[in-house]
Amino acid sequence: MNFPKIIQGGMGIAISSWQLARSVSSQGQLGVVSSTAIDLVMIRVLQLGDPEGYMRRALAAFPDQDVVQKILDRYYIEGGKPADQPYAAKPMVGDKPSRSTEQLLMVSNFAEVWLAKEGHDGMVGINFLQKIQTPILAGMYGAMLAGVDVVIVGAGIPIEIPKVIDGLCRCEPVDFAVHVHGATKGVTHKLSFDPRGILSEDIIPAKRPLFFPIVSSVTLASVMVKKSGGIVDGLIIEEPSAGGHNAPPRGKTQLNDAGEPLYGPRDAVNFDAIKALGKPFWLAGSYATPEKLAEARAAGAEGVQLGTIFAFSNESGLRADLKRSTIEQCQHESPKVFRDPVASPTGFPFQVLSIPDTLSEPEIYVDRCRQCDLGYLREAYEKTDGSLGWRCRSEDPETFVRKGGYLEETEGRKCLCNSLMANIGMGQLRKKKGSDTIEEELPLVTCGADLSTINQLTNSEKTSFSAAEVLDYMLCS
Numbered sequence: 001m002n003f004p005k006i007i008q009g010g011m012g013i014a015i016s017s018w019q020l021a022r023s024v025s026s027q028g029q030l031g032v033v034s035s036t037a038i039d040l041v042m043i044r045v046l047q048l049g050d051p052e053g054y055m056r057r058a059l060a061a062f063p064d065q066d067v068v069q070k071i072l073d074r075y076y077i078e079g080g081k082p083a084d085q086p087y088a089a090k091p092m093v094g095d096k097p098s099r100s101t102e103q104l105l106m107v108s109n110f111a112e113v114w115l116a117k118e119g120h121d122g123m124v125g126i127n128f129l130q131k132i133q134t135p136i137l138a139g140m141y142g143a144m145l146a147g148v149d150v151v152i153v154g155a156g157i158p159i160e161i162p163k164v165i166d167g168l169c170r171c172e173p174v175d176f177a178v179h180v181h182g183a184t185k186g187v188t189h190k191l192s193f194d195p196r197g198i199l200s201e202d203i204i205p206a207k208r209p210l211f212f213p214i215v216s217s218v219t220l221a222s223v224m225v226k227k228s229g230g231i232v233d234g235l236i237i238e239e240p241s242a243g244g245h246n247a248p249p250r251g252k253t254q255l256n257d258a259g260e261p262l263y264g265p266r267d268a269v270n271f272d273a274i275k276a277l278g279k280p281f282w283l284a285g286s287y288a289t290p291e292k293l294a295e296a297r298a299a300g301a302e303g304v305q306l307g308t309i310f311a312f313s314n315e316s317g318l319r320a321d322l323k324r325s326t327i328e329q330c331q332h333e334s335p336k337v338f339r340d341p342v343a344s345p346t347g348f349p350f351q352v353l354s355i356p357d358t359l360s361e362p363e364i365y366v367d368r369c370r371q372c373d374l375g376y377l378r379e380a381y382e383k384t385d386g387s388l389g390w391r392c393r394s395e396d397p398e399t400f401v402r403k404g405g406y407l408e409e410t411e412g413r414k415c416l417c418n419s420l421m422a423n424i425g426m427g428q429l430r431k432k433k434g435s436d437t438i439e440e441e442l443p444l445v446t447c448g449a450d451l452s453t454i455n456q457l458t459n460s461e462k463t464s465f466s467a468a469e470v471l472d473y474m475l476c477s
């Protein structure tokens with residue numbers, strides 16, 4: 001098989017938009033959309049009136065138009081919602097989603113992949129996060145109905161995903177274990193999804209997508225290859241300088257003087273050992289130069305997965321003003337990227353780009369009223385009756401403690417769900433803490449530690465670049 005040298009990494013929420021993935025895929029490399037909160041993105045696009053019409057074009061291709069019509073009736077606003085009106089909410093996805101919540105997940109994942117695949121024959125991937133378990137099953141089936149070529153799963157140990165892919169390929173019920181805090185010993189809680197009967201006819205997806213887990217150690221890579229009980233087609237090896245969430249350092253976490261988790265020799269990956277597993281692999285984390293690509297290939301990799309450089313390209317979903325200010329800042333002095341050990345409610349270190357007017361400024365964050373209304377990063381906990389409850393470390397601390405969490409776990413947490421929606425220009429409107437003033441949620445931008453490639457593609461006159469320019473730069477030699 002002819003594998004790509006460049007994988008454009010999945011970047012949630014909708015930073016690796018279908019526009020970006022389509023551009024990369026149509027040029028023969030692997031473009032990847034993000035499944036994270038894509039149901040929310042879809043309904044907000046519909047509430048904005050879908051001004052470019054692309055969402056309704058994708059929905060028209062979905063195999064069950066009754067399901068689509070229900071979604072349009074509920075969320076589509078012709079001409080768009082009034083600018084001062086908040087977005088309508090959708091149900092959060094828990095362990096027992098209703099059929100309509102599952103349909104929303106299926107349809108939105110379908111639409112994102114369908115759009116990324118439109119008009120070319122290149123391969124398109126979709127990225128899921130193992131930490132965000134509840135939307136995966138229905139979302140993956142929707143992506144498979146759109147013919148997704150590769151399923152990529154990061155942020156965790158996606159050991160059961162090969163089995164899930166196989167089941168969905170046969171249109172059979174699937175399940176996997178959900179991580180539950182305080183679960184009774186010996187009890188496994190499961191999330192399940194039955195693709196039968198959810199649409200007017202049961203559909204067997206046209207093909208089985210390839211599966212590439214994202215791992216950060218040889219141990220994890222070999223567990224995935226040898227113990228997942230299914231097919232692992234390739235591996236993405238992500239190093240700690242990568243954007244987004246990072247795997248925590250091995251052993252007890254120690255912080256440097258700036259308060260960031262310290263990585264050491266134990267976190268370095270032995271590429272010979274990865275190679276010995278006999279699977280194609282890609283390296284991720286500060287590989288955005290032709291020299292680093294050559295280095296990766298010399299180590300036996302097929303190529304590299306890049307995130308940051310694509311996040312600032314024209315086609316990404318990141319708000320234009322945030323791209324522009326970061327690119328301009330790079331021309332003077334590279335902006336600081338802080339690996340925040342606590343910002344993410346998941347507990348994984350999260351890379352935060354320090355730029356003005358975002359939640360990277362601590363004094364701004366104090367003003368936000370803590371609440372959880374999107375819920376993608378909630379954790380499951382076992383209630384006294386044995387059923388599951390859901391709580392988020394970024395929600396109001398009192399509520400979190402009432403649900404059995406520890407107060408200290410809430411310290412320093414930020415509402416990533418809401419701020420990542422603001423990053424793509426779809427932030428919710430809500431009242432400022434202690435006042436009637438309505439404000440839009442503020443962004444919180446993540447990126448990798450190395451922004452230097454931005455300066456290779458821009459200068460004081462040229463302040464933007466396309467995904468094609470990134471590929472030309474990477475593949476020129």
Ligand SMILES: Cc1cc2nc3c(=O)[nH]c(=O)nc-3n(C[C@H](O)[C@H](O)[C@H](O)COP(=O)(O)O)c2cc1C
Pocket residue numbers: 008009010011012013015034036127128129153154155214238241242243244245284285286287288305306307308309311446447448449450
């Ligand atoms: C803005 C941004 C968002 C990201 N979101 C995700 C994500 O949702 N899932 C994931 O597996 N990786 C995510 N990543 C990691 C990228 O897919 C990629 O592996 C990483 O950025 C590579 O390192 P680099 O940023 O140095 O190129 C994200 C990276 C960035 C920059």
